Amino acid sequence: MPSHFTRRHLLRGLTAVTAVATLATGLAACGGDSEAATTTEAAGTVVVGQVSNGAAKQTTIKVSEVKSISAQLPDSVRKSGKLVIGSGTLPSGAPPLGFIGSDQKTLTGSEPDLARLVAAVLGLKPEVKRFTWENLFVGIDSGKVDVGFSNITDTEERKKKYEFASYRKDDLALEAPKSSTWSFGGDYENLAGKTVAVGAGTNQERILLEWQRKLRSEGKKLTVKYFQDNNSTYLALGSGKIDAYLGPSPNLSYHVTQTANTPRATRIAGQFSGAGASLQGLIAATAKKDSGLAKPIADAINHLIKNGQYAQWLKAWNLSNDAVTTSQINPPGLPLSNS
Known part of the structure; x- marks a missing residue:
């Protein structure tokens, strides 16, 4: 997986990490995927940093559907009423981005939390599926996953198959x-x-x-x-x-x-x-090319940025230095030759 940077440097005990790793091991079979447990929240709120084992400060964020944005969704996604979110992490997890929480079942982390905020703006129920890194992309390709929120770097090579909505350096x-x-x-x-x-x-x-x-x-x-x-x-x-x-x-x-x-x-x-020496790398929500998801997701992220929920999310996970000012659709990414 990739994370955050400036053009100059992308620049993004052991006991806590080992505990998280132990809980996570076995919950995702190598090469497979698993349904991640979700928690019940009051309408119009998303609680970020739940069961994070101290990796985040649990924060309740108010966020509701924005009809003008959800209306842009592809018919198939809007009618399903859910956003299927893919997370590709090692069995041992990768805190603070994505890992199994202290309840031993909930996939927590900054990436699934942002996906849940975006789903709320789109008026959709988030359904998180956990994959190995390689099989996350298989899931997107096959339609098993609508969008990946998994520290995925925007690259020109990946643009051949995917469309992006950036959200973090x-x-x-x-x-x-x-x-x-x-x-x-x-x-x-x-x-x-x-x-x-x-x-x-x-x-x-x-x-x-x-x-x-x-x-x-x-x-x-x-x-x-x-x-x-x-x-x-x-x-x-x-x-x-x-x-x-x-x-x-x-x-x-x-x-x-x-x-x-x-x-x-x-x-x-x-x-x-993460985009090489000459370009600021960006992490982006990743959907199948021509899926029609990049624009509504980018608009949802920009809504969260404008209204302060994006900053609350970053602060909760101690990632404020990774902030971007706007979500871009298919911005310049790691060149085909990153020399």
Whole structure:
């Protein structure tokens, strides 16, 4: 998965994380999907940060249907009365973006919470389905999912199959042991000789592999490692098997705060835009191309921005630095060649 950034740097104990991971493991079969539990809310309200295990401040936000926006929905979605929302996360979860809550059944996180706010503006019942990352896109392709809210970076490659409504800046970060003196500094040359972990099939993997190709052409080595889940990644980081982990800035920043007073304390060793060095990356709601969903979803997000609920959502999840001023439909994304 990707997260938040500025053009210069996209730039987006262990006990709490491990607890969340343990609860989440087994709730999503590898390669499959699962229905996520939902909670009952009073009409005209959405409670964000529920059962978040301390990752967010639970906040009740008033939000009601806006008829002029919901009228733009495709007939099939409007008549169904629901918005089927896809979340693609590792079995161990990815707080604060998406993970199984402290009740051991509810999918919580900043991403599903924003999706629920958007569904309220559209007058639809949110139905959240949890997938592995790869199968989230299969779900969108097949029509099993209306829209993905899952830290998905807007890219020109993805625009061949999907349409986007942006809602958050996309920054990546490199996390290293606190005891390490190495820093990224925004220059891929600083990765020469390092071993870095990354999630397969993600935007950050694409960027890292391109840096690897550049270094290889210069006769230098960058080793890329893959792990099944976050627990395995962090065990490798703590044992020195890898030098750093490249992932969405919100996830990594959250992990840094959780490990601050533990023997496996980590730090952010550098940040970078999820759209490359020349463009601010953006995270976007993702629907099948020509589905007709991007515009009403963008309008719903802009309604939330204008009326303050968007800021409340970000604040609750401690993501205010990721804010955008407007939701854009299919904005410029990571180029086909992000060199």
